[in-house]
Amino acid sequence: MQPSNRVSWAKPIPNSLNFSQEQVIFFVGHSLRSLYDDILTADLPDRLEALVQELENKQTPASDAR
Numbered sequence: 204m205q206p207s208n209r210v211s212w213a214k215p216i217p218n219s220l221n222f223s224q225e226q227v228i229f230f231v232g233h234s235l236r237s238l239y240d241d242i243l244t245a246d247l248p249d250r251l252e253a254l255v256q257e258l259e260n261k262q263t264p265a266s267d268a269r
Contacts (some may be wrong), residue, residue, distance in 0.1 A: 212231075247255065 246252075
């Protein structure tokens with residue numbers, strides 16, 4: 204059996220940061236929202252907007268199908 208490299212007097216450092224799951228979810232969600240807010244509010248590029256408009260024109264409204 205190989206000798207252990209762990210020092211017997213070493214103790215784990217206590218973690219003084221204790222967060223609830225709700226706090227973590229809030230923090231991550233808020234961080235993501237602030238990071239990507241500019242992307243969420245940006246206009247679509249012209250070519251993508253044209254493709255979306257083309258798809259919308261091809262679809263028939265559900266009320267006409269009745």
